[in-house]
Amino acid sequence: MRRVMIIDESRCVGCEACVLACKNENDVPAGMYRDWVTQEARGTFPELSLSIRSERCNHCQDAPCVTNCPTGASHYRGDGTVQINRALCTGCRACIAACPYGARFVHPDGYVDKCTLCAHRLDRGQGTACEEVCPTQAIAVGDADDPTSEVARRMRRASLYVLQPEAATRPNVAYVR
């Protein structure tokens, strides 16, 4: 099983409900974000385009954070997600330096933190907090190895893309336009 998250950008309106739902579900400290919204406007008036995305850790299959972690705190969980074992984290922050997505932050308690893909919810058969709250159903999480899943359906779309493809990290979070 490979857990992936596929986000439909055309649906997203940038309301940031996903940001707040995650903060409440995961006790994310004030001023810090496990997920966030990025808006990119391009062009000059009136020829304009706007790209709106909910972003977070991309749970890469070839994660530079896992590679660079000296203690093994950042590790592959085996279900497609990358997790942090807080017991092993020294706060050296090589992972933050290695992440091409800027997805990690230092928790006030000292360890490095990031999106866990709500593994505690997924294990219970629930959706991630962001996926469940999203009023536009922009976010879908599921098993890429299940061809009947919504995520597999989205992955078959021609407009599928990943962020920072030049980093070649093979992320498990991708977008469709």
Add this chain to the structure above:
Amino acid sequence: MQWARGMNALTFSRRRFLGVGAGTMAAMAAAQADSVFRGYGAHAGVHDPCTDGRVVRTVCELCFWKCGIQAHVLHNHVTKIQGSPLHPLSLGRLCPRGTGGGGLAHDPDRLVRPLVRVGPRGSDRFEAVSWEVALGTIAEKLEVIRRRHGPEAVAMFNHGAGASWFKHLFRAWGTNNIAAPSFAQCRGPRDVAFDLTFGAEPGSPETLDIAASDCLVLIGSHLGENMHNTQVQEFADFVAKGGDLIVVDPRFSVAASKARTWLPIRPGTDTALLLAWIHVLITEGRYQREYIERYAQGFDELARHVAPFTPEWAAAETSLDPELIRSTARRMGAAAPAALVHPGRHATWYGADDTQRSRAIAILDALLGAWGHRGGIFIPAGMRLAPYPTPPYPSARPAADRRPDEAPFALEPIAQGLRRATLDSDPYPVKAWFVYGTNLIQSLPQKAETIRAIQSLDLLVAVDVIPSEIVGYADVVLPEASYLERYDDLIGLSWRRGAVALRQPAIPPLGDSKPGWWIAKKLGERLGLGAFFPWRDIDDYLEERCRRSNLDLATLKRDGVIVGPERASTVEEGLALSFHTPSAKIELSSERLRERGFDALPVYRRPADPPAGFFRLLYGRAPAQTFGRTANNRQLGELTHGDRLWLNASAAARLGVRNGDRVRMVNQDGARSEPVAVKVTERIRADCVFMPHGWGHTARGLRYARGKGVDDGDMITRVDVDPVMGGTGMRGNFVSIEREG
């Protein structure tokens, strides 16, 4: 205890959390009290770390939409809020405001004790008193006013579902001066326009069949930055299926970015565009002919009226491309009747143009056959709810909000009219204001007038949850328990299927705050109106109402909502259309308007251009806020503020202003704003600026909101009143930009 396999990271964190915070519950609660967010708790064995097992289904009050929600409770703290999957408006999902409701319930600045003013009115100095003293003071003063001036000398301003108790109270008291700013300061013109045309308002929430539509036109709606839950859900479905989206907006809004066509219209010229669209539909025969012949009257007059309003004419007014005007009209016609021009919501823009512009939208929707068809405007049904029997209200003098013949088509009292009546004691003195859940200092334009009126009162009472500006002026402040801490009256929903929802408490009231039903009942009893509150308490009230309405209260408490039966809401589903107009038809031309000396059909009047060096000031919503009422919410404050002034990039370059710079606005009357940060962007025309409404709080008690952003109200010194229904047009102000420092 491990409740999930392989969760070493998360199990460890709880163990560590336990290790660190182990000790008394009080210590942990105290430690948690500082953090805005609650997620993990020490409750091992609990399935969801955010709850101790209590999930309460209730109704959100962060905006007027009233979605059903599920509040998770841990140690009497609301840790997270989700949309209720059972409620037709939320369908399990929720906007950011509702998601951040915990930030209101646990706002450290909340009102927790009744207060009585000790300094001069407006000095924001109070002493805490008991409910006895607070209610006693109010009752005493009201009695004095009744004896001297009559019960009609009391005006009541309100916003929110919890107002029902107080509207009932003051009806029983004997006044008709009950107004909600949401009418004349917001949706009034379009409610009146649709009522004149179709015999019914578009609804609150609007009954729009967006997901099934093939062509959606947004003109004066920035859906997406406007987070009305259900509408945004359907909007996303519409976009995803490839529906034809046409957006008219001087700003490249989020909705505009998803549109097939964005029309960056010159502000103030929307009526010209609408008339041209009507012109194209009629002259090219692309309107729903049979539908019009069967259901509408006044078509011939309409056709003659729009003959000169060609796309070329409109192009000159609107600065749009005439071929684009023509082609978008054709696209609407092709999609009809599954074509919908969104009625908008906040329609008080330019005054005399407002009801007429909304009429043009209504006429366009009629020509498209949208009213009553799938993909257009569906016909809702409500639940039949029996009232709790109380004596009939006494007859009372007509409301003082309007002079005879003023705003003849207003469907409700107009709030600023009550203000004027207070200032002028005309037609009779108004000596007391009772304000529930609306911050009149920000919600009414021309703040100085509001303050003058307040200073002339004998009594100002404010009922609120947080110490907003109006609270600072009150003589007596009554702290209401937040929506997460109280029962309210049954909340009916008129939708595709009718429904009734129950607001019920998830946590106990904070401090000495009380639910509105208790406040109204206690005050009513002191005023000798106990007969109007014959029920013992809220349980008694709800049980009886449910019994009489054939609703099972236990089910309602468990599910938070009871949904009515399936029924037809469109012609396609078998519904027969009827129109509650005098002619029983859709009134394209309005005799009723004509009789009163107004234009029977919308007429376009060119707006004034901004003076040289000035920009028209436009305002709107931010997705994570509900105007001013959420500015103090520390959870919502974690999101993108949206409190900056949008300025076109070329205009900014000419002024030497860069992104993030602070500037002051100076309006046409010389009013100067506080410094505000600028968002330099290509996403707006060069002749206008845009900012969200609801910032610039000055209330001392709003410690988080104070000083954030600026209040657009300070720049709205000029108000153009719509003579048809009294709406206050607030987009007729122009500002120049001064660099700060």
Add this chain to the structure above:
Amino acid sequence: MDPHVEIESTRSLAGALGATNWGWEIPVYLFLGGLVAGLLMAVCVVALVRGRERVTEGMRRGLLATPVLLSLGMGALFVDLTYKLHVWRFYTAFKAAAPMSWGSWILLAVYPVMVLLVLAMPPAFLMGAWREGPGTVGRLTRWSEAHLRGLAMAGLSGGAALGVYTGVLLSATGAQPLWSSGALGALFLASGASAGVAALMLVEREHDAKELLSRADIGLIAAELVVVGLWLAALLTQGPAFRAAAGLVLWGEYAPVFVGFVLFGGLLLPAALEALALKGRAAHSRAVPALVLLGGMLLRVVIVYAGQAVPLFPA
């Protein structure tokens, strides 16, 4: 950045103005690590090529400083940790792919080598009977003297590893265009070697040794300049993000320090002065190695800070 792109996001790192992930602690550690690497390598080369007797008093003092300087560097690393209680976790794992893991173990392994080398080649004030006794110190001293060649090889390779790894630490992260170059390992190695030689020049008294060190330093500076040139040339031709990163140090915010104090003040000027001194046209001055050391410190400061100012993600 394309002027017609507007980006807004609430990403954590984007929030705090001027905040960086790695602060002053890292450049300080990188410099001290590189300096120690250079000192070790220089002394070990002399010991191997010219023999123990030719290791001068100044060099022995330099050698003595290595464990002290390295401890200071590790102290800076420790201060940088946000979860200091877990520092021992560096030593419950070895991650071959993580330079920081390599580094923790190299740092550990290099200590005994430094101590034994000092025992074998102590500075004058540490010579004493205590070294000749039957106790542990005496036994270790005799062992070290007997195995000096092997120890010097260990010291040389350890120093080289230390020097290279400080650069690879940055380049392995991959998320900062300025750091994403294989040249960084070579650059920090050459810079560290040059700093080590410069430090020795500061304490060296013997004229012949000073000449030797000067010549070595000029060679090392030349090598450094070549590597810097290759590094910048690659950045300027690798694409827009990399060009922006290079621009930051060549004509942007960091240019005055980089071009002025690192390239010119830390490399070109001292090399020129040293060449003049060698030709007899100027006196050997302590200012020259001081400039080299300052330039080495600032090189790392600029690279660490400028690198974090232009991340791979857009906002």
